[in-house]
Structure formats: structure tokens, C-alpha cells
Amino acid sequence: MTASLAILPVLLLALGTPVFLVFLAAVAVTFFFILPTPPVALHQVLFGGFDNYALLAIPFFVFAGELMGTSGIASRLITWVLALVGRLPGSLAVSTVGASTVIGAISGSSVAAVAALSKTLYPKLVSSGYGKERSAGLLASSGAIDIVIPPSIAMILYGLAAEQSIPRLFMAGVIPGLLMALMMCIFVIVVAIVLRIPVVGRFDPREAWLATKNAIAALLMPVFVLGGIYNGWFSPTEAGGFACLYAIVVARFVYRTMNWADIIRAAGNSAMLSAQILIIVATAGVVTWVLTTQGVPQAIVAWIQALDMNAMTFLLAVNVVLLIIGCFLDPTSAILVFAPLLVPIAISLGIDPIHFGIIMTVNLAIGMFTPPFGLNIFVAQSVTGLPAHSLYKGVLPFVAVQVTALLIITYVPALSLMLGQSL
Amino acid sequence: QSTMKLASATINDVQHEWQKVFAEELKTRVGDAVKTEIYPASQLGAIPRMAEGVLLGTIEAFTTPTSFMTNVDPRFQAFDVPGLFKTPQDVDNAIHDPEYRARLEEMFLDKGLRVIGAIYNSPTVVFTMKPVTTLDGLKGLKIRTFASPMQIKPMELVGATPLPLALTEVIPQLEAGGLDGMLVGMPILTAFKYYDVGKNITDLRFAEIVSVTVVNEDWFQSQTDEVKKAIVDAGRAAETSVFQWGVDNVQKTYQVWADNGGVINKLSDEDQAKMEGEFHTLAGTLVDANPAVKEEYQRLKTLVDAKVAK
Amino acid sequence: MQSAVRETQGRSRLGENLPHIAERTGKALHWILGVALLVVVGINVINATGRYLFGFSMTGTDELMVYTIIWVVMAGAILSLANRDHISVNLLPSYAKGRWRHLLYIIHDIAGVLACAYATYASYGFVTKIGRLGTTSMGLGIPMTIPHAALLVGFTGLTITAAIMLARDLNAFARNDPHEEPGA
Ligand code: NA
Numbered sequence A: 001m002t003a004s005l006a007i008l009p010v011l012l013l014a015l016g017t018p019v020f021l022v023f024l025a026a027v028a029v030t031f032f033f034i035l036p037t038p039p040v041a042l043h044q045v046l047f048g049g050f051d052n053y054a055l056l057a058i059p060f061f062v063f064a065g066e067l068m069g070t071s072g073i074a075s076r077l078i079t080w081v082l083a084l085v086g087r088l089p090g091s092l093a094v095s096t097v098g099a100s101t102v103i104g105a106i107s108g109s110s111v112a113a114v115a116a117l118s119k120t121l122y123p124k125l126v127s128s129g130y131g132k133e134r135s136a137g138l139l140a141s142s143g144a145i146d147i148v149i150p151p152s153i154a155m156i157l158y159g160l161a162a163e164q165s166i167p168r169l170f171m172a173g174v175i176p177g178l179l180m181a182l183m184m185c186i187f188v189i190v191v192a193i194v195l196r197i198p199v200v201g202r203f204d205p206r207e208a209w210l211a212t213k214n215a216i217a218a219l220l221m222p223v224f225v226l227g228g229i230y231n232g233w234f235s236p237t238e239a240g241g242f243a244c245l246y247a248i249v250v251a252r253f254v255y256r257t258m259n260w261a262d263i264i265r266a267a268g269n270s271a272m273l274s275a276q277i278l279i280i281v282a283t284a285g286v287v288t289w290v291l292t293t294q295g296v297p298q299a300i301v302a303w304i305q306a307l308d309m310n311a312m313t314f315l316l317a318v319n320v321v322l323l324i325i326g327c328f329l330d331p332t333s334a335i336l337v338f339a340p341l342l343v344p345i346a347i348s349l350g351i352d353p354i355h356f357g358i359i360m361t362v363n364l365a366i367g368m369f370t371p372p373f374g375l376n377i378f379v380a381q382s383v384t385g386l387p388a389h390s391l392y393k394g395v396l397p398f399v400a401v402q403v404t405a406l407l408i409i410t411y412v413p414a415l416s417l418m419l420g421q422s423l
Numbered sequence B: 001q002s003t004m005k006l007a008s009a010t011i012n013d014v015q016h017e018w019q020k021v022f023a024e025e026l027k028t029r030v031g032d033a034v035k036t037e038i039y040p041a042s043q044l045g046a047i048p049r050m051a052e053g054v055l056l057g058t059i060e061a062f063t064t065p066t067s068f069m070t071n072v073d074p075r076f077q078a079f080d081v082p083g084l085f086k087t088p089q090d091v092d093n094a095i096h097d098p099e100y101r102a103r104l105e106e107m108f109l110d111k112g113l114r115v116i117g118a119i120y121n122s123p124t125v126v127f128t129m130k131p132v133t134t135l136d137g138l139k140g141l142k143i144r145t146f147a148s149p150m151q152i153k154p155m156e157l158v159g160a161t162p163l164p165l166a167l168t169e170v171i172p173q174l175e176a177g178g179l180d181g182m183l184v185g186m187p188i189l190t191a192f193k194y195y196d197v198g199k200n201i202t203d204l205r206f207a208e209i210v211s212v213t214v215v216n217e218d219w220f221q222s223q224t225d226e227v228k229k230a231i232v233d234a235g236r237a238a239e240t241s242v243f244q245w246g247v248d249n250v251q252k253t254y255q256v257w258a259d260n261g262g263v264i265n266k267l268s269d270e271d272q273a274k275m276e277g278e279f280h281t282l283a284g285t286l287v288d289a290n291p292a293v294k295e296e297y298q299r300l301k302t303l304v305d306a307k308v309a310k
Numbered sequence C: 001m002q003s004a005v006r007e008t009q010g011r012s013r014l015g016e017n018l019p020h021i022a023e024r025t026g027k028a029l030h031w032i033l034g035v036a037l038l039v040v041v042g043i044n045v046i047n048a049t050g051r052y053l054f055g056f057s058m059t060g061t062d063e064l065m066v067y068t069i070i071w072v073v074m075a076g077a078i079l080s081l082a083n084r085d086h087i088s089v090n091l092l093p094s095y096a097k098g099r100w101r102h103l104l105y106i107i108h109d110i111a112g113v114l115a116c117a118y119a120t121y122a123s124y125g126f127v128t129k130i131g132r133l134g135t136t137s138m139g140l141g142i143p144m145t146i147p148h149a150a151l152l153v154g155f156t157g158l159t160i161t162a163a164i165m166l167a168r169d170l171n172a173f174a175r176n177d178p179h180e181e182p183g184a
């Protein structure tokens, strides 16, 4: 099984085989040579990976991002931000983190945020002097904030798997999510100062007013989508569809930058990228299923348990193990498998299960952009057209930043728990 | 040695308890001849996938409320007809009647499934964000239900708006006001700590959830006669011993609900009687749609009524 | 889509018209997928609006959206494979030149043919069984063979596409044509 589920996939991945074929080949070989399970299970689990309502967020937000980029909504937003804060060092990179945080409050899917932002912000970041690798790395890693800021699909799944209160988890995620965003901002400001990224002129009230006027319809987009969720007009998954609708209306009738043929072409491009993402998610799910039925997660957890640690070292061990797992598995399936196994141990050690949920979520959020397997990396790579090794290099500093945030979140439970107390 | 994967969508509830007791009972009967593996909390996939899994033999056994098997065989609907079961005792009287239980075991063999466990799960209650104490109070409320006529039609009848929404969307929508409530099994409310979302339930006492454990018949037939008998016996033994556990567990969840500031609302006797009368008529029209369901419903109804009369 | 454009230069030896037909089929499929996504967005918007404003929701809209997307994914996966657009770690291929690059592509093609053929076999088994059992979906009440067949059709298409690409890449490798763009 080591050969089929570890060596073969890493080899195929290194040779540049499409990622979904890497997973599919690994499970096909395992089914053929090792598992007693009938092959129909392969189809059944694969279908189960697709048949998930919450995954609709991916095509929706991919499409919304494509529309924002093609229609000029995104560039007007960027112009507006730069007109207001362009004189500050690192303003564009900070805006990228800010945009991820705002999208985070709209959507619950990390990869959707990366896809939505990469197309529009990557060229601007590069032309501002951040360098290709760092820009793509910033985009891939900022997406992680999305699943820590509520709403979050990962937290909903944790709540269901570990029987914890989802509202409390959502509340608990706010400060850790903002902390991650803050640390990313500080880091990119330092980078901007060190790299001497030029600041964009002085603040000019007339220019700022003009930019604001130009961007009104664009600025109302997050207001409409966020307002819609928090007023109960639509659910977080449906919000993606409304983001598309809003962008279509603005692009076609307000800015008139796209005709219907352009919109269909944008939809086609989004469908293609979504297909490439979703087929990876589904095939990765089969890998997790095979591991689960072969008792691998159970063995890992039993091993942690046998070490008989105190709460502090247990959390450290969990972080290390989950970060490694995050390098290979998709967070949503990892949460479903590991939460029921780890939470009872955490509770027995006196760790608050809500706090533990945040630790798991942040961990696996980081896993979205840790090499070699990370959906955020793959998507950023696909949108920017950069080679993989550039992405791998580009994300590493941000892995360091977010792991630092993870350690703070792990050892200062109050960050996760103080908002939840009010419930 | 053969492996028996037992899957379910929940954890630490009566379904999980039945699986644990079943595993022990089986071990005392056949030792290591069958290795049981329990996968609670949807670890092997979402409910429709587990249902397909047991149909196709990728999962050996699946424990589930009957309402999630109606697309496999409509006769599973019979257990969910509003007004059929009002108390745990009603459920016990019907499904554990020796003659009926024997029938139930082989009822779905034509679908390749054998029922090896039938247990009382819990009452269906209405969770609401605002208190509801009258039938009129339900009017116009957006209530999340399953996509089943057995839940949709009763809610329409009382004037509420039934909305079959994906589970992951429910809590964000309840909090934002897009939903006013949901039809739900009582233990789910405390397991997922819904008292952090809202404080009110209305106990309409119109349905009790029955859970069954089905095994893949091909797999079952591939076992030795000794193992087959042991599986059937262990299933029966487990359901006998967990019945009271299930009843107590439901009582405990009402207590947990109250301890966390939750309120349990009831309709006035007048409203309750009115609702039950309307549901009785509705039950008739619901089962008329399918003769097989009707036949099964009447069988169950006769058993419930006969025992109540005693 | 870049590779599709490149294909239009048409240096294929498999027939003069093939690239042209392939390109047009690809464009049509791209358009259909776009329209399908727009339809799903429309269903989503109508469903949420109906629910919020009128307390009305059609049973099974979530199934309709998800099942449509499954078909879109499988069709999009075939098109992406033909265009060599699938997400991959393109570290080695970006350095490999000439024959080496053809060799890498041959390895990808072989992995594609074998893995997708096995998945096709698994899907065929599943779809025929679920067809015999006659299960229907919870919300729409349609036969479950309809959504499941997306995988069967999809993997069949992927297997055939991978096989055609394998034939072409083997051909290119044998001739060692440095100008030949490996691809669909
Ligand atoms: Na979020």
C-alpha cells in the first residue's frame, strides 16, 4: 500500500502528470492489487465527492472572479483602494489580504477565493514590483484566511463530525482569522519596505473622489453579497450565485464592458477551471476513503494517544501531524476523518473542543497551500501560468507566517474562546 | 474471517449504541469469525452514498432512519406517516411484534437488503427561532424539512412553508433569518448544540423516528450458516437491550435542552386534537398514493391500535 | 484554451480535417459548458429569491444544480485533457525539451489510459447495478442512473482521449520532431 498510495503518486506528480490522474492512478492500483472491496466502490466514493451541495461555491466564486476581472469591476476596486491608501508601503499587497478577508466573510471555500482573486490581482502585484513568485505565493496563501473567517465549510463539517456548536465555531474563528490577516499584512508591509516597492503618489482628494465615483457599482458588490447573507436573503453557498448575478448585471448594463457572448465565454472558462478543481477534490476524496477503510488515520491517532502526552505537547503533536497530512490531503475530507478520532482525546486532556476545532481548521487551511499537494497552489499555478517550483518557493515565507499565527492561536485559547462566551 | 463495516451518519446516539452492542453480541456468538468495524458520523460518506454502499455491497451494514431509504423502496415511508407513532411504546408494539419483526427482516430482500436491526430512535419535533405555542403560530414559518412528502405535506397542512435545504446551509440560514425553524429528531438538537442557535422547540408529537440496520444480502448469504444465525440473533439481542437506552437517551436530551436554556413548547389540548385530526386525514391521502405503502402502513397501524386498546 | 488555439495550426498526420473538427467540437463544448454554468447560476438565484420573498422552493433544485455540475465537470475534464490544460505540477515538463518532453507526455498518457479505463470499468459496474436496483433521487425523483452516468460517460471519454493522445505522442516521439507540439 505504501507503493500505491505514497511512492506512485509522488512519482507521477513529480513527472507532471495531471493531479487528478495522480490520485486516480493511485486508487486504481490500490483497488486492483490490494483492496478486497469491489471496484464499484471507486465509482461510489468518487460520485460522493462530487455530490456535495457546498461544493457549488467553487464554480460560483470562480465565475464571479472571472466576471470581476473581465468586466473591469476588479480593476476599478483596485484603483479605488490605491487612490485612498496608495501612499502607504505595501498597499496593494495589503489590499490583497484585505480582499481575501472580505471574500472570506462571503464564502466558505478557500480555493474559491484564490481563483476569484488571482486573475485580477496577480498582474497588478507583479507590475507593482512584488515579483512573480511572491505575488502568486501571496494569493495562494491569503485564501487560507477564507476558511477561518466565518462562514466556513470546514467548520460546519467539524461541527457535524465532532458534535460541536457551529455558531460557536463561527464566532471562535473571527479573531484567529483576523490575526492571520493582520500577520500577513505586517509581513507584506515589511516586504514592501525591504524591496522598496514604490508608493503610488500622494493622496489627492480629487483623484480619490473620482475613483470612488467610478467604483460605486463595484463597491456595492461586497455590500450586496455580505448584506444578503447576514440578512438571510441567501445562504453562503447561494451567495456565490448572487455574486455572479450582480457582476453580470454591472458588466452588461452598468459598465457595458461585456456583451452576452463575452459572458458565456467567461462562464465557459469558469466551467473549465471548476471542472479541473472539482475532479481533483473528488479523486482526493477517494484516497482519503481508502486510507480510512484501511485504518491509517485510526493508526495515526492511536500512535498519538500512546505517547500519553499532556495538553500542550498533544497540541504540538497534532499540529505537526495535521500539517504533514495537510501537505497531502484535502482539508474537508481530513476534517471528516480526523475530527471524530481526535476530539475525544482533546476533551479528555481538558482542551476546549471549540478551540480544538479552530486549531484543526487553521492547520488544514495552511495545508491548502503547503507543497506538494495543495489545491490553492494548483489553482494559483493554473491561473497565473507560473511553473510549480515558482509557486512552491513563493508560498514558503507565507507558510512560515501562518504557522506562527497557528502557534499563537494554539497556545492562546482566549483568542478563539472569548467571542464564543457571549453566546 | 470476514469484515463487516457498519456505517451510520450519527455518533453517540441510539444508532451508534445499537452498533456497539451488536458488535459485542456478535463477538460472544462467533468470536473472531466476523471482524466488525464501526464507522459513525458519516465517515464513509454522505447518507445517499452509504445507502448505495450497502445496496452494492461496498459497505456491509448501514444503520439509518427509515426516511433515508425511501428512494430505495417506498415501503420505508410507512414508518414516517404522520400520526402513526405517537410514543416510543407505539413503535415498540409495532416493530417488535414477533410476527411483524420476522416479516420486516425479509421485507426488502427483493432489493438485496436484509433488516437485522429495528430500533426506536426519537420523536420528530419542530425547532423554531421564536416560541410557537399555537397552530396559528406555525403559519408562514419557513421550516427546513427532508425532501419527503411525509415531512413536507404535514408542514404545508399547518400553514408553514417546508423548505428542503442542504444540511450545511441550515445553521447560517437560521441565524440570518432565512429560515424560521426545522423539523428534526430531538437528539440531533442537543448533539449539535442547537441551543446556541435558538431556544425553542414545539413538541407536536406526530411522528417517531424508526431506525433500521440493513445488511447487503449477497454478503450475508456468503457467510456460514452459523454466522448468519449469529448476525440475526445478535441484531435482535441488540435491539432488545438498546430500546430502553434509546428511550432514556431521548429523555436525557430533553433535560440537556432545558439545562441549556432551551424551552419545550406544547400546543393547547384543543390545537393538538385539531392537528391530529387533520393529520389523520392527511395520512389517508399520503398512503393512498402507493398501494404497497398503504398495505404496510395499515399493518403497522393495526398493531399500534390493537396494543393501545389493550 | 491556448493549446486548442495552437492546434489550429494543424500539423497532425492523423488527417487534415481532424484538428479542425476537434477544434470546433471543443469550442462548441466550451460554449455548452458556459451556458450550463449560467443555467445553474440562474436556478440558484431563482430558488433563493423564491424562498426568501415568496416562501416557495421547488423540491430538488439543489440536486438539479449539483447533478448538472457533475456533468459539466466530467465534460470539462475531457476537454481539459484534450487541451492538456489539467492542473499539474509542471516542474519537470517545463525543463524537459524535445524527446524528453514527448516521453513525459507518453507517461501521462499511459497513466491516463490505465487509470481512466479502470474507472470506466468501475463506473460501468456501478451504473448497471444501480440501474437494475432502480433507485431514484430523494428530491427530483429521477433515476439515479442519470447523475451516475456522468462518470461513466466522462471516464469513457477520458480513456478514449488519453488513448488518442498516446498514439500521437508515440508518433511524435518516434519521429522526434522538435517542432511538433505534443497534444490532442
Ligand atoms: Na469564510
Ligand code: NA
Pocket: A326, A327, A328, A329, A366, A367, A368, A369, A370, A371, A372, A373, A374, A375
Ligand atoms: Na498541502
